[in-house]
Amino acid sequence: MHNLAFQQVGNTNKGEYDADEALVVARVIQQMREGVNGGINGQDGVSFIQQYYLNKGLKIFKERGKDAAMKxxxxxxxxxxxxxxxxxxxxxxxxxxxxxxxxxxxxxxxGVTITLCIQR
Known part of the structure; x- marks a missing residue:
């Protein structure tokens, strides 16, 4: 099992790929699976989080969001x-x-700490 979500809307976004591309997709999924399960060496795995634009995040996290942004x-x-x-x-x-x-x-x-990320 891996943490991938894909939403298909209509047929316009469908695509085909050849055997080489399929191999790349399979390797990415395998690496994600290993990461989620702790990897080969037991290291921390992949983490998927929900990020919110600042305005929405402030509505959701309220004072904790404001404190994180100001910090x-x-x-x-x-x-x-x-x-x-x-x-x-x-x-x-x-x-x-x-x-x-x-x-x-x-x-x-x-479940406690709120973080601010600035992306260009």
């Missing part, structure tokens, strides 16, 4: 990862160069 952002500021700049002070060319980022909240496997 992570505080660390980034203290480590001088960036300097906040008001968008009104940026020229149009600078605005285009700005990197969009997603802030995601997730609950760790311990």
């Amino acid at each position: 992570e952002l505080d660390q980034l500021i203290k480590r001088s990862c960036w300097t906040p700049i008001s968008i009104e002070k940026l020229r149009p060319t600078e605005r285009k160069k700005a990197i969009d980022a997603m802030m995601l909240l997730a609950e760790k496997n311990d």
Whole structure:
């Protein structure tokens, strides 16, 4: 058994693959299965978690989500990862160069800890 979920909507997303591609898919599934079951050397396996965009995560996790977000952002500021700049002070060319980022909240496997992940 492996933790894969796939939702097919209509026939437009169907595809075919040859024997070599099937081998790759089988190997990926096998590696996931080994990871979920602790791997060959008994190491920790694969973990699948639900991540939420910041707004939704704050609604779900409430104060714990807010605390996790503030803690992570505080660390980034203290480590001088960036300097906040008001968008009104940026020229149009600078605005285009700005990197969009997603802030995601997730609950760790311990069922208590909430973590913030920033993805570009």
